[in-house]
Amino acid sequence: MDRVIAFVKWPEPGKAKTRLIPALGANGASDLHRRMAERTLSSIRRGARMARCSSEIRSTGSDPERFRRWLGEDLSVRDQGGGDLGIRMELSLLDALEEGVKKVLIVGTDCPDMDPSFIPRVMRLLDDYPVVMGPASDGGYYCLGIDLGSTGKRACALFRGIPWSSERTGRATLSKARSLGLEVASLPILSDVDRPEDLAVWRRARRKISVVIPTLNEKGSVSRAIRSALGAMDVEVIVSDGGSTDGTVEAAELCGARVVRSSRGRAAQMNVGAEAASGDILLFLHGDSVLPWGYGGSVRKVLSDEKVSLGAFSLRIGLGGELKDPEFRSSMATISFWANVRSRWLSLPYGDQGFFLCRSVFFDLGGFPEMPLLEDVSLVRSASRVGKVTTLPAVVLTSARRWKRLGAARTSLRNFMIMLAWGMGISPSRLAAWYRAGSSIKGGS
Template identity: 45%
Template sequence: MNQIDRLIIFTRFPVSGRAKTRLIPTLGADGAADLQRRMTEYTLKQALAVGIQVEVRFTGGSVEQMQQWLGDRPTYIDQGEGDLGVRMNRAVQEHFEQGARRVVIIGCDCPENRSDTIARAFELLENEPCVIGPAHDGGYYLIGLNHPQPDLFREIEWGTAQVLEQTLAASSRQIKLLPTLADVDEAEDLPLKISVIIPALNEKAHVGRVISEVLEGFNVECLVADGGSDDGTRELAQTAGAVVCHSSPGRARQMNAGAEQASGDILLFLHADSRLPKEWDTQVRRTLMHPKVSLGAFRFAVDKNSMGFNLITWGTNLRSRWFKRPYGDQGLFLKRDLFKRIGRFADVPIMEDVALVRKARREGKVVTLNQPLITSARRWKKHGLFKTTLYNQYVLLAASTGVDPVELNQAYRQGRNPLPLIFKRLKARGVRSEE
């Protein structure tokens, strides 16, 4: 970005009883102020990631209070007198008079507005006179200009559902629109909290990266359910910002233990060697907003590109999307109350994800997102592409024929062919049928 571009955040100092007042009946005065604080901090984090100088225009506090709260990286200016339009126009005019080439203003009520969207606004302003990010409630979360347009801020009914419509009507020039996003003004706008649960056993090499990606989301928590690591996994996870909970080893037990401590409305179960897509939290919430959806998962992808892996990826996504059978390495997510209602993960040593998906399908639709969750190819690399893929299919067949999970897990861990177990099970079925 050019050094004479300017990014301005409009916010207020979070004083209890004065911040997010429409949410006080739902959250209480302190809760509404805390939400204002968290949304502002998150917005600032996204703004700073764009890579240009950020200015915070504030109300309800002092420069010293703002610096103590948000740090020294932004500059701080009081918004001054007048309605919102007067204050925004004043900010824009001042920067253009100082030689700014592109000026973008964002609010703090839209956690879905991420750094990529802000950067896109600056890119569009190379050729477009005005860029606006519409909000679902009829307002906007972003406005950007490459020259002054004071009419855009006059005679607008601020705080109403007519803001965007009136702004578009006031412009004599074309306005480029960004994606429509949700902002947070009313109780029904509050983003559900997501608890991400990562079962881990000696995953120090991978867990720090995935925790960092989890914590890029808004209103999320990360829980690492450790099964007895001795390689520093727990210490690294705590340092990275995760809550570490302890469990006896076994993926199902560990994930159930993490879910028991989770405080979120949504649970996402994630492998330690996974790589989340950008804006994963927004996609998870949007998916589970649909009342007929019971469970979601991401599209399968592997961190290695070859003809063999591409074929595996194609087959896995075909199974997931068309047959509604995603597996745990795709990141399974569902609402916590449904997870409890269907009995959590079965306490079995293997194929616990298959059982959970099967139960969720009885409750509603199972959806696979277009966004990929990248998983490590380390197991294929260790045991061989063909052998691992064939073995996985044997395990699935064994599970479907009713092979005892304990025996199946022993064969799986020891790398033994499960076909004898399948034949044994089918033979036992045949004997019972004859009887």
Template identity: 40%
Template structure:
């Protein structure tokens, strides 16, 4: 069977050149960030489609046709996984026609083209579009502004009809869908119509984007040379329409960034330092709920629903998980019990327990303080002044590498010494020096 082919039309998020109708409302940088985030959101839906189990409904190839920027800039942004193609000159009809014709020439039997302006477009809609083309000549996804967010054609009608479907259309008006449908009917094409969705083009459309963001959990992973542990972590966190994974890198010299992009994570370069990296990740996040995850920590099953259930409790402003240490050293179970007691009775979970909270709350607290150590404790302490800290009924699993390096007793004494020094008001710079010297002794 010949391949299905999916094409995404998008634009490089260069400030001042994209989402121009939203610049008066969001500013040039804000409009460009919206373009970036919506493109990434659509690509997560595409990845979810590619990773789904229903092989009969999968597009076997995907291309991203872009305007603005260069192939190198697009690859640096989105990684090497996507086939990138600059859009040719001409109006939208010319570009759509060329995309269809080139896909057909390459052997595609069914071609679907989408844009990056419709964040409500999900995996199920893409699957329905390809399924419709097994029975119908043309599939259209009508946009509420009178255009369309998706068009698909199948062979052999694609070869015969495509020159007409993209000619004589008043692009950018509320007549696009009606004109396209009328042409298709005059060509006697059978037509399938998907549910109407809204493109995000003006300030009036932004509540739709906000509603999409409400459904997204953004996981932020600060990294520095974590290539050895990232594959196992990211394999368990496949991005989807409801799950965004952001790797905030502090200048890795290994393959950390390339591995993260390979697994579909959003990769950003941040100023070194865990607090700065996590703040940068939060600033780039789509989700209205944030979860901060260490690269050597694994989340439990059903973590997303546990996060929402925990934050839905009355008065809860921040949550975390219990801690399980992946090791058999004598004493580790006592460490786990101590963490459980500290977290549940004192309300002081630490960063290796995957702290999570609403994005609004995070920024209300001022984010992580730009301190060299104990940034997690400082955040939790400030959150406790705002409301309750709750522990979800499941445990994350973290690597035992810290305890294996120096032993359980010495590691515990170092950690407690850091906390005692902080409680006594010792400057964090001196505490950091002590911590690093202590950790370097073997």
């Protein structure tokens, strides 16, 4: 079985997070360390279940039994041992090798943006790379994944001769990997919380995100959408259902979403979901779409810029086995490319890209206008008048079912004609009738 190993220090005042003591005091610094460790272990528990791997704590500063009483009796806890950090990490690797573990992911507790979804992501990357590193903005790294099946004891050398707690830690580890002939896959750069100037990262990471999913007979896809949303920390998922009769509600509740009822219509459903939300960030996701791993930190970071009024993800069309035909796959890639060009250069994302914005901004704008079509474009235009509309490089995957049913060319032409007609002043109700007449697609999402 694969394993996640968390290195955790006992939260003793005066010895934990010492660089934060000038800002928080000894007790405040140790309390922050305690809360960050608890957050990390909560994330590891969820991520390990997603990846179907075991988890282990390597403790220091107190005996393992006290750690179990603190963080959970179900946890496997071992003392880190003596020596510098490299020696202690090498020991954890040797123990894993001896016990037949194939893949190991070593993490610390200093990076609050490391969501549960990082764990299955790293384990998948280790199918193709011997080493995976999550670089930290201070020059270190927040996680290191190793495929022990291909590297064996050779990987132990990654921890030798490294300048620990230095801005050179990450570079030195990469250099060591190259000298060992080990290719390294890199994760996004995230920020540790070690210094007073890093406290903003902790405050930002704790902002709650409410993911609102409008549905109408989405049983076949809503579970996947919900699971992707729950791959982040401090998230709630609200499914706003418009009267499904196919088991969508039951599937959503089984996955951990809260379901609210609404009159039919995407705008009305999203507004009802937003009213029920408790987060100060709202993210609107279609029921046939999947959020990117690590989306939580990206969303929070973008919205920490007060100049940004609304954000969206880049688009990629195609889920599962929808793109088996090479010609159709090429068409979807072309459509995705031009959708992203439109989104970035014209600041005009569409709703299938997953909108996110602060709750206060959403309600100041009046929410989604309850119109039968183009409610997403209308909201974007309103948001662009009060701030910047931005598109993240991270990709949201959405189903190709619309393009499959009508054909790529016909669907794209219809969408273009609808936007052109709206720009000429034709009412959304007339456009909606045109849309329905030319489409067999149904559903609130």
